[in-house]
Amino acid sequence: MMGHSLSTRSIVLLAIGFAVLIALPLVVKSSFAVDIFIRILLFSFIGTAWNLMGGYAKQLSLGHAAYFGLGAYTSTILQIDFNISPWIGMIAGGVVAMLASLPIGWLCFRLRGPYFTIATIATAQALMLIFLKFRDFAWGAEGTTIPNLGAAPLMMQFESKASYYYVVLGLLVVGLVVTWLIERSWIGYYLVAIGEDEDAAEAIGVNAPRMKRDIYMISAFLTALAGTFYTQYIYFIDPATAFSFSISIEAALVSIVGGIGTLWGPVIGTILLETTSTLLQSWLGSSIGGVQLTVYALILMAVILWRPTGLMGMIDELRRRFASHKPAQA
Amino acid sequence: MWETVAQAVINGLLIGGIYALVSIGVTLIFGVVKIVNFAQGEFVMIGMYISFFLANQFGIDPLLSLFVSMPVLFAAGVLIQHFLIRRVLGPNDMPQIFLTFALSLLLLNLALMLFTANYRTVHTSYSDEAFHLGGLYIPVAKLIAFVVAMALSGALWVFLHTTDLGKAMRAAAQNRDVAMLMGINPDRVFCVALGIALALAGAAGSLLMPFYSAYPFVGQVFVLMAFVAVVLGTLGNVIGALIASLMMGIAESLGVQYVGADSGLIVVFAMLLLTLAFKPTGLGGGRAR
Numbered sequence A: 001m002m003g004h005s006l007s008t009r010s011i012v013l014l015a016i017g018f019a020v021l022i023a024l025p026l027v028v029k030s031s032f033a034v035d036i037f038i039r040i041l042l043f044s045f046i047g048t049a050w051n052l053m054g055g056y057a058k059q060l061s062l063g064h065a066a067y068f069g070l071g072a073y074t075s076t077i078l079q080i081d082f083n084i085s086p087w088i089g090m091i092a093g094g095v096v097a098m099l100a101s102l103p104i105g106w107l108c109f110r111l112r113g114p115y116f117t118i119a120t121i122a123t124a125q126a127l128m129l130i131f132l133k134f135r136d137f138a139w140g141a142e143g144t145t146i147p148n149l150g151a152a153p154l155m156m157q158f159e160s161k162a163s164y165y166y167v168v169l170g171l172l173v174v175g176l177v178v179t180w181l182i183e184r185s186w187i188g189y190y191l192v193a194i195g196e197d198e199d200a201a202e203a204i205g206v207n208a209p210r211m212k213r214d215i216y217m218i219s220a221f222l223t224a225l226a227g228t229f230y231t232q233y234i235y236f237i238d239p240a241t242a243f244s245f246s247i248s249i250e251a252a253l254v255s256i257v258g259g260i261g262t263l264w265g266p267v268i269g270t271i272l273l274e275t276t277s278t279l280l281q282s283w284l285g286s287s288i289g290g291v292q293l294t295v296y297a298l299i300l301m302a303v304i305l306w307r308p309t310g311l312m313g314m315i316d317e318l319r320r321r322f323a324s325h326k327p328a329q330a
Numbered sequence B: 001m002w003e004t005v006a007q008a009v010i011n012g013l014l015i016g017g018i019y020a021l022v023s024i025g026v027t028l029i030f031g032v033v034k035i036v037n038f039a040q041g042e043f044v045m046i047g048m049y050i051s052f053f054l055a056n057q058f059g060i061d062p063l064l065s066l067f068v069s070m071p072v073l074f075a076a077g078v079l080i081q082h083f084l085i086r087r088v089l090g091p092n093d094m095p096q097i098f099l100t101f102a103l104s105l106l107l108l109n110l111a112l113m114l115f116t117a118n119y120r121t122v123h124t125s126y127s128d129e130a131f132h133l134g135g136l137y138i139p140v141a142k143l144i145a146f147v148v149a150m151a152l153s154g155a156l157w158v159f160l161h162t163t164d165l166g167k168a169m170r171a172a173a174q175n176r177d178v179a180m181l182m183g184i185n186p187d188r189v190f191c192v193a194l195g196i197a198l199a200l201a202g203a204a205g206s207l208l209m210p211f212y213s214a215y216p217f218v219g220q221v222f223v224l225m226a227f228v229a230v231v232l233g234t235l236g237n238v239i240g241a242l243i244a245s246l247m248m249g250i251a252e253s254l255g256v257q258y259v260g261a262d263s264g265l266i267v268v269f270a271m272l273l274l275t276l277a278f279k280p281t282g283l284g285g286g287r288a289r
Helices: A008-027 A029-056 A065-082 A086-108 A114-133 A163-184 A187-197 A200-204 A207-236 A245-258 A265-284 A291-306 A310-324 B002-033 B042-056 B066-083 B093-115 B140-162 B165-175 B176-181 B186-207 B220-231 B236-256 B264-278
Strands: B130-133 B134-138
Touching: A008 A029, A008 A163, A029 A163, A029 A187, A029 A207, A029 A245, A065 A086, A065 A114, A065 A207, A065 A245, A086 A114, A086 A207, A086 B264, A114 A245, A114 B093, A114 B220, A114 B264, A163 A187, A163 A207, A187 A200, A187 A207, A200 A207, A200 A245, A245 A265, A245 A291, A245 A310, A245 B042, A245 B093, A265 A291, A265 A310, A291 B093, B002 B042, B002 B134, B002 B140, B002 B165, B002 B186, B002 B220, B002 B236, B042 B066, B042 B093, B042 B186, B042 B220, B066 B186, B093 B220, B130 B140, B134 B140, B140 B165, B140 B186, B140 B236, B165 B176, B165 B186, B176 B186, B220 B264, B236 B264
Parallel strands: none
Antiparallel strands: B130 B134
């Protein structure tokens, strides 16, 4: 899986794929459809950020909403109280998330396996409670709307949904390039070694605590960017959406369903889950609560029981079966 | 002054008995099968709905429906271990964490689809009764729940320490490989551990029903408490989980009394974070994993 450098064929495929993604909002005019594309790109990006730590180093966090929320709140506070552009606020949010990941990681990494997961849930929930309680600096439970400035690209506000589409597409490209660079460098190998067996990795000289801390910082930074984007996109922020547990769940879910610890896993997982969810909503309407997550849970269980390598594992298997029918090539 | 403190301590202690049933289940599964059951709270929820429907349809007292909810959930535990958890046991954390997590998500959302998010309550003859002891107020339903919870915990301790099966479970918890060499069948022991843990969660649900509302998310409150209590009481330690649960109940109640009505959860998180920061191996010592 790892360390593959780019062949001519994959460069051509990537170029075609990228051209299609650029052209998509020019061809598809329905704002309903573009909205779904934006959701797919956004959760692919969040999943990609989660996958760096959860997928490669197997530190299974269910608290990434903490960084999504910190990113969203940092840029919104800077924008509303200090009139600073969300473009700058986005980076500031990323830095705040990075810094927050240090004490949170210091606490959570004391535990391993399932108890690490529980600790991450608790820290995200604790942050949500803090933002609910202290209304002086962050509007409390009722949240706030983002002032609508019309077309103000410098303030990350656009009139067409297509512009938001390109912003989140840019984020996903950044996430995938970061993942690709890490995956094929020594860092990727160290992370996978930690994920396989932390004690063994340390025994052969991997500084596991430092590696985990660093990848957690990168993962938190990227997740925070998504938080800023989402708030700007929906023009609203409150603790329940910004620190929503479902963000943490979906980040992990799309990666696991798509293929944990693979470059394209989170993207493929998001395409499957979001398409399923859209189809369900159009069939059943949104009247019955719980349908979407029931189906997500069933998909997750099926993947874990029958395909722990996710959809990427299935694709690899099919490709290998297909390739074995062809004459061997050099 | 001392009366408000004593009252808060009593309230906390009584609800702590329910937390103990949930925590003991979590710690038993962790000790024996070496997995964390993220769905434990949902089995409390199922126990509550069983009692609610029995009371609503047949007028059966929630305390009597203990004799339905416990066996039903014991059977559910055996089946879940046999058909689901057994298949993901191994060195890899991911399937174990996310299998029970998916189960929790599934049960919670199925409940939401089937029963809606409405709160369901059962009113019994003793729901509003209380003893008055000096200036103190002891609700009968909560007292019964506490006494039964302690009796069940005591019965589990006797089971683990006097019966062959109980000793086999403790042996498997201490060292699975050696236990297997001694002729203990791990599959059977694991199935019984899951069964007992889920039956305790079901009992917690039935005991709660006379004074607490059932709704799909109700289990989340209890499982969060249980996770903290299990860390605090040292993973896999039944007595530790029991004592920590009672402490958590008291701490939560004092927090509500002196910090504010919605600060119960903040106290819980603070306790978890403080435990992680200063005593990650739990109050009983031992190894964190």
